[in-house]
Amino acid sequence: MPSAPGTAAWPVTLTTRRLALRPVAAADVPEIARLWTDAEVRRHLGGPVADSVVRIREKRCVGAPGAFAVARRRGRAVVGLVTVEHGARDGRTEVSYQLLPEHWGRGYGREAVAAAVSWAWGDAPSGAPGVVALTQQANLRSRRLLEALGATVDGTFVDWDEPQVLYAFPVPPAR
Numbered sequence: 001m002p003s004a005p006g007t008a009a010w011p012v013t014l015t016t017r018r019l020a021l022r023p024v025a026a027a028d029v030p031e032i033a034r035l036w037t038d039a040e041v042r043r044h045l046g047g048p049v050a051d052s053v054v055r056i057r058e059k060r061c062v063g064a065p066g067a068f069a070v071a072r073r074r075g076r077a078v079v080g081l082v083t084v085e086h087g088a089r090d091g092r093t094e095v096s097y098q099l100l101p102e103h104w105g106r107g108y109g110r111e112a113v114a115a116a117v118s119w120a121w122g123d124a125p126s127g128a129p130g131v132v133a134l135t136q137q138a139n140l141r142s143r144r145l146l147e148a149l150g151a152t153v154d155g156t157f158v159d160w161d162e163p164q165v166l167y168a169f170p171v172p173p174a175r
Contacts, residue, residue: 021068137163
């Protein structure tokens with residue numbers, strides 16, 4: 001299968017002290033689909049996704065380049081999803097993330113995002129202008145996570161009728 005631009009290393013598994021970020025497998029789809037339909041997860045992401053869209057995403061997410069199922073290394077339970085999309089924002093690589101609510105507050109998000117951003121920096125096409133992440137201004141948990149990893153505010157705008165904050169990672173975060 002040919003690689004998409006900037007994904008020459010795909011498929012790849014990233015590991016942290018407690019987590020494995022690996023390509024989404026068919027067995028992960030029920031937990032990944034929960035991320036798209038859970039009202040609390042989707043509170044700052046436009047609300048739960050329509051069933052028809054979930055069905056399409058379920059078919060497309062398995063093995064998709066840059067889509068990482070985030071699983072605990074011990075027990076292998078899927079706790080979330082991180083995506084790395086090269087060239088998504090003004091040519092910059094965008095890292096997006098969602099965790100299931102029962103896994104919030106344990107540092108998994110910080111661990112997973114740090115690993116994904118580090119990989120994104122290393123896998124970015126030559127001369128790529130950087131790595132960014134986007135969150136709603138009201139999503140204070142997400143903003144604290146990004147700032148703790150060294151990301152700085154790169155801009156603000158309104159999208160989907162809500163104020164958004166674009167963060168840029170000046171260097172790969174320390175893991």
